[in-house]
Amino acid sequence: MASKVARTAADALSGVLFDGMTIMAGGFGLCGIPENLISAIREAGVKDLTVVSNNCGVDDFGLGILLAGGQIKKMISSYVGENKLFAELYLSGTLELEFNPQGTLAERIRAGGAGIPAFFTRTGVGTLVAEGKEVREFDGEHYVMERGLTADLAIIKAWMGDHEGNLVYRRTARNFNPMMATAAKVTVVEVEELVVTGQLDKDNIHTPGIYVDQIFKGAHFEKRIEQATTRPREKANA
Amino acid sequence: MASKVARTAADALSGVLFDGMTIMAGGFGLCGIPENLISAIREAGVKDLTVVSNNCGVDDFGLGILLAGGQIKKMISSYVGENKLFAELYLSGTLELEFNPQGTLAERIRAGGAGIPAFFTRTGVGTLVAEGKEVREFDGEHYVMERGLTADLAIIKAWMGDHEGNLVYRRTARNFNPMMATAAKVTVVEVEELVVTGQLDKDNIHTPGIYVDQIFKGAHFEKRIEQATTRPREKANA
Amino acid sequence: MWTREQIAARAAMELRDGFYVNLGIGIPTLVANYIPTGVQVTLQSENGMLGMGPFPYEDEIDPDLVNAGKQTITELASSSYFSSADSFAMIRGGHIDLSVLGAMQVAANGDLANWMVPGKMVKGMGGAMDLVAGVKRVVVVMEHTEKSGASKLVAACTLPLTGLAVVDLVVTELGVFDIARGKAPVRLLEMAPGVTLDEVRAKTEAAFEVALT
């Protein structure tokens, strides 16, 4: 069987990128983002991208570097508050933006991967989000119809993965990664640890290998923290 | 906080059962069924039940014993082939039956738990399953609209659970249990091993405790096998 | 008049033992510091965690463990992690008992506006629309008025909505208002110390009944 294992991010993306494509990028804020793949896309210089991602990184890290490179045409996101360049590009009309409520975005992606072209949700009824969409009553409540979402490519960050493409995420770095892995024509994954098939617990594989086309061990993980919030250590009870 | 831990199945179901209620029962065939809870419902004698379950047990085990007790008014299932009494009751008009494609049943339950009143699927278009339902075209394909499904009670079998109600399933005994745990007003769970909160791997909890109202260690697990299919052991390479 | 901390403490009195709770960013986050004695609640973070612990000590910081405000946090013995899809299935499906959120405007009919001001750069609604649509009880904590003096408890929202008829209770520095999702007239339930009814009337655009206990 053709191996799914690639050596580098550039390797894993070879032949996959094209101008005007739609890319789903996992992560919440800077947590659980595919930083090696984002860098490789920056390198590749592909442009006019539509990017589906809950956020858009910060000015010099995460998806922010694709913004800085002028590679993104449109974002589909729920919150983009951490990024000054984003505001500039948007206000100057250079960047298109589609806001989705976070749960609707997550469910649209899950639906896209699960062969569900549309579903109804109470989220957004009576708001700007529902404009132009069908609103229907079920059992006395109103719901808006939302469409499934798919992409040409999903770029995913997992904690561990095996040669088969089975993936395990760690803590809240899971976030949007599992759904995005199911919703794209091609799914490319970077992991912190690449293990031999059979090493992961079969009852606890978060993304089965069927969803993964290429997998590689990331060369470098900065894992930058957006808001390091701490509490003081209490005095020792000596 | 009021404890979720009960001593017995009867304990866990105390005050929950009533005639005419809808019960979701986890399991696929006889694999991963809540056998202790089924016995307790048999004991309790509650009747006119609507039962949502992929199958209906066998004549003398699993949901079959509720059929034998004349307690079930209606089944919502995908396949009921393993049960002679079922056929008799159905053909005599004593038992109502609603067939759902297995994937549609699983998704309807997931939708019920996830606040989605309806979704579209290609499954069943042009068949008896689509009769009386809306069929709609998205991007040139036809899809049928299916409704979310909820219940008064879900009876669930997990492998391990903690005092908080966090659950872990084992192998293919997972099946319908996780979705059903999310889709009922009250969810009662039997486990093979009840552990102290904190013992389960937090990255690998299949059902978070928020979905669980009562949990207990099952008194007895027969875990009957429906079709023991084996292969002969090859001669040792001596 | 109540301080931000006192507003949070008053909102915390809405918590009941065994509740699963989602707290928004800002004053709502402070509510976690005032959970009443004998009340145990489980905090949900909509990015994919149930059972959120306190902020970490400096040497405990983990970039893989953040809350919905992207702040570093810790886990508890009872914690579990899941995807954002599973997290919002939990929220949308009505499994969270109570949410505490900030607001720009709350209307007498229960409408909530808290995500955009036309003409200003919009950061996005994040999970707010999902929370107000799905959570069983929605408590708003906010300043009673804008800096301009305009009331934020209004007859009808003028800002773009986050949700229709979704607010149950409002706590401001002046007092507590029962909104009841617009199913009944707004009622003033409590006034903060030193606040007069005249002051509340002067600063409140929404009509309300006085039902002080």
Added chain:
Amino acid sequence: MWTREQIAARAAMELRDGFYVNLGIGIPTLVANYIPTGVQVTLQSENGMLGMGPFPYEDEIDPDLVNAGKQTITELASSSYFSSADSFAMIRGGHIDLSVLGAMQVAANGDLANWMVPGKMVKGMGGAMDLVAGVKRVVVVMEHTEKSGASKLVAACTLPLTGLAVVDLVVTELGVFDIARGKAPVRLLEMAPGVTLDEVRAKTEAAFEVALT
């Protein structure tokens, strides 16, 4: 004429290296015994498993490990387990490359009937409707005729349907037919040894073109 085993072996030639495959109950299950050398496929079981192994030795039997036919099976190094909702998301979402299923009738337009006979006790469709609606390529293996002699490869299905225009290929004891989901005329691609074209014509109700290679 092909035996059941030979039908399964011919169907197995449709497998490609790297395919994710779902095999139905009966003859389709036998296909796993004839996977061509050099071809590696991963078997999905729709109750919630990817990477299905062979039947267990007697002392390996595990009641928590069954396939969609409720038979005891084993796992492989590559296996993973998931819920039935996740399993059918995989199927419905078009992630399975090929499914081999039995049938009562296949029509020239690609329609499939394999779950009920009116007037007889109906056991249910199980996962069949989901599989034919979601899997990329559907191969049917069946006996060419009923015991009555009636053709099962028909001009139009008379039995209640499992899916509309879903069948890609049919393998029977007489040969192999390209159905192409009804997008082109049915073509006879291969005949089993000892079978004549006249015999195929006599036993086949559906119109077909002869395209033997």
